Amino acid sequence: METFKKTALKAAELSAKKLINIYNNFERSSIKMKSSHEIITSADLLSEKIIISEIKKNFPKHHILSEETGDNNKKSDYLWIIDPIDGTTNFSMKNPLWAISIALAYKNEIILGVVFAPILKEVYVAQKNKGSFLNNKKIKVSKIKGEKVLNTFCHGSKTENIKKAIKYYNKQKLNNFDCRQLGSASIELAYVACGRIESITIPGAHSWDVAAGALIVKEANGKVSDFKNKNWDLSSKDIIASNGLVHQQIIDTVKNL
Template identity: 40%
Template sequence: MLKSVLHEAVMAGAEQVVKYFNQTFDIKYKEGRNNLVTEADEASEKAIIEVIKKTYPDHHILTEESGDLPQHSEYKWIIDPIDGTINFAHGIPINCISVAVEKSGEMILGMVYNPHMNELFFAERGGGATLNGKPIKVSSETDAMKSCLVTGFPYTYIHEQNGPLQVFERLITEGVPVRRLGAAAIDLCWVACGRLDGFYEHRLQPWDSAAGFLIVEEAGGKVTDFDGNPYSPYQHRILATNGLIHEQMLKVIHNQ
């Protein structure tokens, strides 16, 4: 039941995303320059919440645009109605809907859908990860310096010690290809299916990574914070790799 409601919710969000893509829509600015929210983000979020509430009116919901809607429930839905809003606003088809379900503090389901590429990523804890129903696994690259990586840059805190600019500089100085796709949930899913070998970012929010990190883990990858501790989406820093380059990447991050 949870799984089918998750699927229905993600597809309801996607319907709105597709409806507004490359059309005209209102844009509002949140705190900070370039931190925007479009009419489509709000429409997608509303549609997703409606589907969940229909079956589970008493479940806790945490979303990017509406915030925390707490309830006394062991279930929490974590929603990013459009991950990659800036891409969306520019007509770049790298954006997605990301929804995860947490039960008693443990992520149990994650779904990420890019409707423009018709790619549906899904994972269930202990049940593996799939792309459009077919099992996926992480890459087998063993050398971080030969890897294709991806990252994202926050709107603030860019200049801190071992921060986004310093880590990026170290990697590109070594000639390592580092992509910047602009949607953390897609970054994670592309690591999960082996297109990319690793992803790191310094300031993510729970809705950016809640579904994607489970999908990477279930595809055989490793996800930690920057100290190698088990990842929690409630802290900002994430390193997600195929597992084989993980220790090397931790060293690059700490300049060791």
């Protein structure tokens, strides 16, 4: 397991070095539209190339799933799940809330999660049954509930998921629960894990956006489920990650989105 962790961290660090330089000199005019609601930059593709190269160098037979291109070796029990830049829009705006997300699954169960936010200088790491850490210090979810709760939300690129997210936001605000959108699912998951916020809710979640962060929340004593309160896994279409204390309120809120 330590070899997997070292590989993921090195891949993230190599990518981060390149991305920081690009970020500091980025021109928004260079972005391209991947869909009507998603953008892509040359930085995404470069980051992906660096990460995949490092993984393949150490584990050439492993399968890789990445947001941009990925790999097709589906014979392996090991699956690396990558988002080379989670929060590309933030990146393009010189907003520091973006991260590199790398997870490893064995037989469809996440066993390693790394979320590296280079501008924030924060590295979140979790291994199955070994806890979650921020810059090598153990972290836990918050114990906050009630009116002091801070919820966040995100959504997939499909119009139906955007509508669900807006309905969720409206319901929570009308229930007097604060609700924000930070623009990076992996950072929001990491923030749940370290107790900065109480939840993140995502209709239409992609596995590459949330796989690493989901394990980080779980290992920090949080709860992660789909919208029907079933345990989240790689086949789930939606995700709720919370400190556990606010989970049922969110489940009740998303029932009729």
